[in-house]
Amino acid sequence: MAVEVNKGLARAIELYQDRSSRAKELRAEGKHVMGYLCIYPVLEMMTALDIVPYRIFGDLHEPVTEADSYMPAVNCPFLRSCLDLGLKGKYDFLDGFVTSHICDVGSTLSGIWIYAIKPPFSHHIDMPHTLHDTALTHQKGLLEDFRKALEDHVGKKMTTEALQAAIQAHNEQRALVRELYELKKLDPPLISGAETVQVIKAIESIPVDEGKQLLREVISEVKERKNGPQKKSARLLVWGSIIDDTAMMEMIEGLDANVVMDDTCVGSRPYFEDVELTDDPLNGLAQHYMEDIKCSRTFRVNNYMDAKKDYMKDLEFRFSYLKDYAEQWKADGVIMESVRYCDTHGYDVPGVRDYLDEVGLPCVYLEHDYTEGALAPLRTRVQGFLEIIS
Amino acid sequence: MTQETKPRALNRLKSMYELRAEVDRMYEGGVEASEEGKPVAWVMLEGWANAILNAMGIKTVFPENYSSLCAAQGMAEPFMERSEAEGWPSHLCGYARASVGYSARMFELDGKIPPEAPGGGMPKPTLMVASGQTCDARFKWFQSLGRFFDAPVWTLESPSPGTRERLSPETYERNVQFLVKELKAFVAFLENLLGKKMDWDMLEFTGGGTNEINRLRWEINELRKSRPGPMHTRDFWSVMTAALFRGAADPEVIVEGHKRMYDEVKERVEKGIAGINRPEKYRLAFEGLPPWHTLGFLDDLAERGWNFVIESAYRPFRPRDIDLSMIDDPMERYVRRQYRSLEESLHEDYEPDEVEIIKNEILCDGMSSRLGLKHISDYQVDGVVLHVLLTCRATSAGLNLLQRKILDVLKVPSLVIEGDIIDASAFNAPEALRKAEAFEETMDHYRKVRKELGMPW
Secondary structure, three states, X not given: OOOOOOOHHHHHHXXXXXXXXXXXXXXXXXXXXXXXXXXOOOHHHHHHOOEEEEEOOOOOOOOOOHHHHOOOOOOOHHHHHHHHHHHOOOOOOOOOEEEEOOOHHHXXXXXXXXXXXXXXXXXXXXXXXXXXXXXXXXXHHHHHHHHHHHHHHHOOOOOHHHHHHHHHHHHHHHHHHHHHHHOOOOOOOOOOHHHHHHHHHXXXXXXXXXXXXXXXXXXXXXXXXXXXXXXXXXXXXXXXXXXXXXXXXXXXXXXXEEEEEEEOOOOOOOOXXXXXXXXXXXXXXXXXXXXXXXXXXXXXXXXXXXXXXXXXXXXXXXXXXXXXXXXXXXXXXXXXXXXXXXXXXXXXXXXXHHHHHHOOOOEEEXXXXXXHHHHHHHHHHHHHHHHHXX | OOOOOOOOOEOOOHHHXXXXXXXXXXXXXXXXXXXXXXXXEEEOOOOOHHHHHHHOOOEEEOHHHHHHHHHHOOOHHXXXXXXXXXXXXXXXXXXXXXXXXXXXXXXXXXXXXXXXXXXXXXXXXXXXXXXXXXXXXXXXXXXHHHHOOOOOEEEEOXXXXXXXXXXXXXXXXXXXXXXXXXXXXXXXXXXXXXXXXXXXXXXXXXXXXXXXXXXXXXXXXXXXXXXXXXXXXXXXXXXXXXXXXXXXXXXXXXXXXXXXXXXXXXXXXXXXXXXXXXXXXXXXXXXXXXXXXXXXXHHHHHHOOEEEEEEOOOOOOOOOOOOOOOOOOHHHHHHHHHOOOHHHHHHHHOOXXXXXXXXXXXXXXXXXXXXXOHXXXXXXXXXXXXXXXXXXXXXXOOHHHHHHHHHHHHOOOEEEEEEOOOOHHHOOHHHHHHHXXXXXXXXXXXXXXXXXXXXXX
16 A cells, blocks of 8 residues: 655644654665754755755753753753753764854853764864954865865765755755745735744755755645635734744734744745855855854944944844845734843844834844743733734 | 951952052043043953054953943942843843943933943943954944944954864964954954054064963962962952953053062962961862852852862963064964964873873864863862853853763862852852852762872862
């Protein structure tokens, strides 16, 4: 009897609920599957060596227990959860662990993971914080180190052709994600914020070509389906730190709101700019991962040589893409959110708020501790916000 | 009959007071410079900017240190409350929040120093020099102050490779070149801002002063290995502010002050005088940043015979004589004088056979359980106080692992005390003292364990 294989949204949900299923199959077939934290490890370089990049996430629903003996509670609860799952063996199927200098806790976690979990391979990319010319040159050197480390691990060279092909493949995936997001411009959007999280998490668990296929299936399905999201009174953009579970989106969308756009890292952030194809692919990759990804961990300024700072111009330079998103996706307001103890996003909250006030976009800031219980009081605040903007 | 007054538990160094006074002069100097129309920089503490800024004639003040001054004088709370009212989340660095509140007050007063500001306050900055070193707060914080100041912000990059990556000689050379180019870009920014060129001879002087001060601090710390410990951690913290946060103070003043301190500590060693006025029952190390708001807590521990003989933060690095005469580039000389490779550090600090063990551990496991523990064994401490900070992820995130390593490798127990650098409400001193009492039994137990294992202390 033929086994029916799920496709489209059903497959995305299947992977969302059991992320490691496909990765374990691939490991059993002898494939390298490399765990990575956050969106800064260069996926193309792994794909070029036929390594499957597998993003590491936490679990909102699992209490942190093992991580307590390695990392105090006054640290990012998402990263503590990732560490907790690693210590409990949930990531033992991975044959490597790649990190980048994302934030203080991320860098510390890298060292703890290597010490306590002892992955067969590990590498840390010490990505600079600024976009100085010196920093971009330095980043390219770091990527050369990363290449050598990967080559030594798998025992083969990363050719320029393979890397260019990998960049092409990942750019195609990015284009498909953007195509999916286009469908959220409609009213009601053809895919919900919660479903978007499921799809993104799914494609970050499987090889890039399988992810592209999944995206095509999802796009085709949501265009045709009759049971998509209902039209709500408010259209919202969500900005902030990691949302890797549907619970937050379901909380918001359970009210009279559609989440039509986001600027988060399990969302649009890694996908909305392509890697430029350069003669030396590492140039394009260094540029993309440092400059194109607009995360608070990077210090951005329009002109580093300016003798005076114009605050509103600085905010415009750093955050005007949010206004563009809001206009294009017709968002009525912005939910700013952050896990508690996220310092990089925390320092940006006043500036983002000032910018949104300046351009007339109402906003509210929600802080949560990465538990289900944290969401209930936030629901009341979102409800109040919706009443204000209605 | 007169009642004999019991001396204070801490035996403070006389030389500490004169050096500490230099910190007040730094803030006074900052205000004077501003009033005279001279440029003033708000700077993060890191290894590179201060000497460069001073060589360019820029007065430097340190908001990090100013926040600790506010906390020590009980003045940080109003500034932190103002920061929350302005919309900065409450979990952010206490130094930053106090500084945000201070900046908000300045903005309200059209750039004037708030009358309630302790120590004469900090003047409005001409520029701010943030840092990519150590933690995220140190560049995000100054960036966020754009709401109150039109001063440009330069973020000085500083490489922080992983432990295994640090072993590679290619990494070291690349980092040196990165630092050289980054610092030259910084100088170009300053030259453009001020309309004048860098005085490279002056940089040799200010950079040289930095090295001499470091050397003296190192030698003083070597004396602190003695039994009883001659200089308490509180004196170290008071003095480090003069050494590290010295603004544009003449380095010679700080050098001479440290020479006098060296002599005073040496005399204590020769006479067996401790940094506490009680018998030294236990030797402690302090890991993490100080509780600036409640430093008297350490006096209470000193009453119990706890002598804090060494600390993790702000320590000097081992001085070295390095021949840089073949290098023409003054910036490269400046960088190579201070920036050393992990390989070099290992050979300086460990015996050759232990270096090989550590390197193998790093290559195989990505890190070595022996790294970061040397000061515990060198100073023969009986216990470690781990200060887990509510608002500082950079110093706190790794403390639980450190606790495990110290116990596993050196059989030294740790006492975890939760608190904060600036926020006094996060710290419960009576509870911490209760825990300390119980911890003495643990320290006694592990003394026996170490003795049974034949360890040196």
